[in-house]
Structure formats: C-alpha cells, structure tokens
Amino acid sequence: MHEALDTTTPGGRLIFHVFAALAEFIRELIVAGTEEGLVAARARGKVGGRPTIVNEDLIGAARDMLPNPENSVTTISKVLGVSVGTLYNHVPDLKELRHSTDKQTDARQRHALAALLALWFKLILSCGSWCRDTSP
Numbered sequence: 001m002h003e004a005l006d007t008t009t010p011g012g013r014l015i016f017h018v019f020a021a022l023a024e025f026i027r028e029l030i031v032a033g034t035e036e037g038l039v040a041a042r043a044r045g046k047v048g049g050r051p052t053i054v055n056e057d058l059i060g061a062a063r064d065m066l067p068n069p070e071n072s073v074t075t076i077s078k079v080l081g082v083s084v085g086t087l088y089n090h091v092p093d094l095k096e097l098r099h100s101t102d103k104q105t106d107a108r109q110r111h112a113l114a115a116l117l118a119l120w121f122k123l124i125l126s127c128g129s130w131c132r133d134t135s136p
Contacts, residue, residue: 053082054090062091 006012038048058080065071065079073094077084088094 054086058082059090062087062094066094 005016007016041048061080062076065076073084073087077087080087
C-alpha cells in the first residue's frame with residue numbers, strides 16, 4: 001500500500017479495520033488449509049519432521065552405560081553418536097538415574113573416606129611416644 005492512510009479520521013480507521021479483518025481472515029484460511037493437509041498426509045501414512053536415529057538398541061546401550069560413574073552423559077552421547085539433548089529427550093528418567101548413581105557413588109566415597117580416617121586415627125593412637133618425640 002503506497003497511499004497515506006490517515007487513521008485519525010473515521011474513514012481512515014474504517015479502512016484500517018477492514019484491512020486488518022481481511023488479513024486475519026486470510027491467515028485463518030491458511031492455518032485451516034495447513035491443518036487439513038497435515039491430516040490428509042497422516043491418513044496416507046506420512047509423518048512429518050526430521051527422521052529419528054534413536055532406536056531401542058541405542059536407548060538400551062545408554063541405560064547400560066549410565067550406572068558406571070566414570071561415564072558422563074557427554075561421554076555416553078559421544079560414544080553413541082548422538083547429542084546430549086537427544087539422550088535427555090529419549091531417556092526421560094536419565095536425570096533420576098544419574099542422580100541415583102551419583103548418590104551411590106557419593107555414599108561409597110564417604111564410606112571409603114570414613115574408613116581411611118578411622119585407619120589414620122588408629123595409627124596415630126597406636127603410635128607410642130616415639131611418634132611424638134622429635135628430639136634426637
């Protein structure tokens with residue numbers, strides 16, 4: 001549209017609203033046509049979108065690798081050839097699985113540290129006066 005549309009006058013506002021109503025009507029026709037086309041394509045067995053590379057074997061491999069605390073999600077995704085986001089999308093309980101294995105690892109580490117400290121204290125307590133005496 002190249003002519004000036006004066007929306008301060010009643011006639012200008014009317015034309016503006018008519019154009020807006022026409023634009024909205026055309027948009028709704030386009031949306032309805034698109035929806036009808038998608039429904040018809042689905043009825044013919046066509047599926048839109050990018051093809052997925054994820055299958056049950058890949059998900060199973062990811063689940064098998066996850067309990068090992070040495071395998072990070074990034075490492076697992078690189079080994080399997082998918083992105084980290086793909087793993088999180090297709091293994092919905094990935095966060096919970098990783099969190100539970102992290103808790104188990106933390107518990108093992110705390111237990112090992114407690115055992116090491118107990119051994120250290122036992123060594124210090126069993127050490128006689130010769131441990132504390134620094135004179136020659």
